[in-house]
Amino acid sequence: MDSDSSAARSAPRKRRLFGKMLGCRVLVALLSSYFSVGAAAAIFQHRLVYKPIQKEPIEPEDSRLEHMAVSTIQVPTHDGLMLNGWRATPIDRSPRCAVLFFHGNFGNRTWCWRTLKMFEELNVEVWLIDYRGYGDNSGTPNEEDFQEDARSTWSLLTETHGIPSDEIVICGYSLGGAVAVGLASELCETGIEPRGLITVATFPSLADAAAERFPLLPVRLMLNEQWPSARQMKLVTCPILHVHGTHDRIVPMGLGRKLFAAAPAHSTNDIPKQFLELPKCDHLSVFRDGRQACGLKIDEFLDQIPDLQDGDSGRDVIMTSALSR
Secondary structure, three states, rough: HHHHHHHHHHHHHHHHHHHHHHHHHHHHHHHHHHHHHHHHHOOOOOHHHHHHOOOOOOHHOOOOOOEEEEEEEEOOOOOOEEEEEEEEOOOOOOOOOOOEEOOOEEHHHHHHHHHHHHHHHOOOEEEOOOOHHHHHHOOOOOOOHHHHHHHHHHHHHHHHOOOHHHEEEEEOOOOOHHHHHHHHHHHHHHHOOOOOOEEOOOOOOOOHHHHHHHOOHHHHHHOOOOOHHHHHHHHOOOOEHHHEEEOOOOOHHHHHHHHHHHHOOEOOOOOOOOOEEOOOOOOOOOOOOOHHHHHHHHHHHHHHOOOOHHHHHHHHHHHHHOOOO
């Protein structure tokens, strides 16, 4: 009886001990998987952020534009590369302004034909440069060089082609919006104001966007690149328009609101910042399903910006001449 009683008493203890050992093994396995996924994300984050599609050569005909003259342009970079892009100019019409457009993290400039169609309807001249490593460009994508390349592109427009800074609207989609914000903030901080800034489906920071995609990972500690758009947006003093789809799951509209909240309420010429919601549009359909509404809002936005400032009565002539070069 004593032997049976002792065995009966030890059985629950063995089960509890087995349960604890099993629980520890499961916890170790879960932690191991968690850190393995985190390590992989940290190592391969560059591939998660930048998704270029290379295509060579890229011809002006790939733009699919019918009422704009498209030519290939090149931007020399600070480190000796030559970045290819397009200049699209309305045929037989004087453009109302120039738009410097930065596309998203995926594809190349041939994927922007819907966006270009919208700008074609708005009668603006478009300058679109592919990033390094994208399309028919060499190089490796990264935050620091993207911003340097944006500065070089701005210099091409203003110095080489003589386009006045206040006749250039800087526009960017998704990651390109972060490039646009960075450029606009630097210019405004030095007293050079673009005609306007348009951001589409853009995030307040790369960490904010990554945290939405990977909520269980410590992405803020893992990321090597920041793209701190909200912090930079505080310095932008030109007119601002933000466009976002209500069904965006890649960069949820709440992140767009956070970026928008960081912007000054009014520009230096007293134009209020503006936010356009595109109902039922997701991250990839803003220039497809939302193209008409987006185009109408941008058209209204451009009309609100005065053509002449500080009594500069010769600007229209200067602008037409500069854009014809």
